[in-house]
Amino acid sequence: MSLVDAAYARAAANGFGQSCEPEVGRLLAALAAALPPGARVLEIGTGAGAGTAWIAEGLRPRTDVTVDSIEADPAVAAVAATGDWPPFVRLHVADALEFLATAPGGYDLVFADAFGGKIEGLDRTVAKLHPRGTLVVDDMTPVEGWPEDFRAKQDGVRRALLADPQLVTVELAHGSGMIVGVRRPPAG
Template sequence: MDDTPSVFPATVPGLRAAAGRSGFTMSCDARTGGLLAVLAAARPGGRVLELGTGVGEGTAWLLSGMDDAARLISVELDIAVQTVAREQLGSDPRVTFVAGDGGEWLDDYDGEPFDLVFADTWPGKFTHLERALELVAPGGTYLIDDLLPQPDWPESHKASVKRLLGEVEGRGDFRSVRMAWASGLLMAVKTL
């Protein structure tokens, strides 16, 4: 069975072309994107947080699954790459783009928790993990990707991934599952 999504958001080809022109190589894997769309669709009127907009491919997948009442906040440190997402997706009233350090944003955020948190950058994953997990609503989902070894990983990164997986899986307030699929995922649902 081919596990590549058969339907893509209409904006993905343009986002991929823009990523190629800018040299951005860390866009969301299509299989991960398909999962994001399904997770967003499972939360009508949901509150979604994306840490690491990049050029917006993950954002496009999230938006494709969200209903009209759902809302997405997408945070990115690199304003140059996020500008691509803003240009192609910024007219959608369901998304709010935040340009700035994800760790600082997590520290400063004092709003309601989220039904889905997708941590696709260091803050919320390798740093500020506890804060990101605090912001997941009961019954909500925390998803991280890029956990399978990559050729460009420094040797120390493998230990960081192992430590991260142990921290999330060792929690009593989340139920989690590893998926050796796409770029390597861990999905956790808040049970308390």
């Protein structure tokens, strides 16, 4: 069974219904496959590990990369930890904003899929991107049933990303709706 199939099976077996959609996952795998040697990847919001699995599958058979995946909920993180992860994947049980404040260095690919780091602290997430690093944010298309305050917060994230002068962005009506941004290199 592939890492991806195993992650979706773990999610289903544990009643975790918030895994990234396959369309988002395929994009993550493609972006991961294009990363330079020694790249660093950050996923904010491990969940049951579906996004992590897509990223790892895109990186295989490489071993020169590091994938840090953060989950704030210890019970959910325990579900992801049962996966058979390649050695380059490191799962962390941590508050995203604390991790962003203390993690050394930056990242070449960031998948922001949790409240912390996306709704709250988006500026910290963008700051962790290396120049020419790629940020993927999903769930940008409103869904019927979202509470109005959450819908307003998601729209605020959408507007902030599309207007951020540090990023070159594109909005994709794919999967749950995504914004992909690349951090501009310094002038000069």
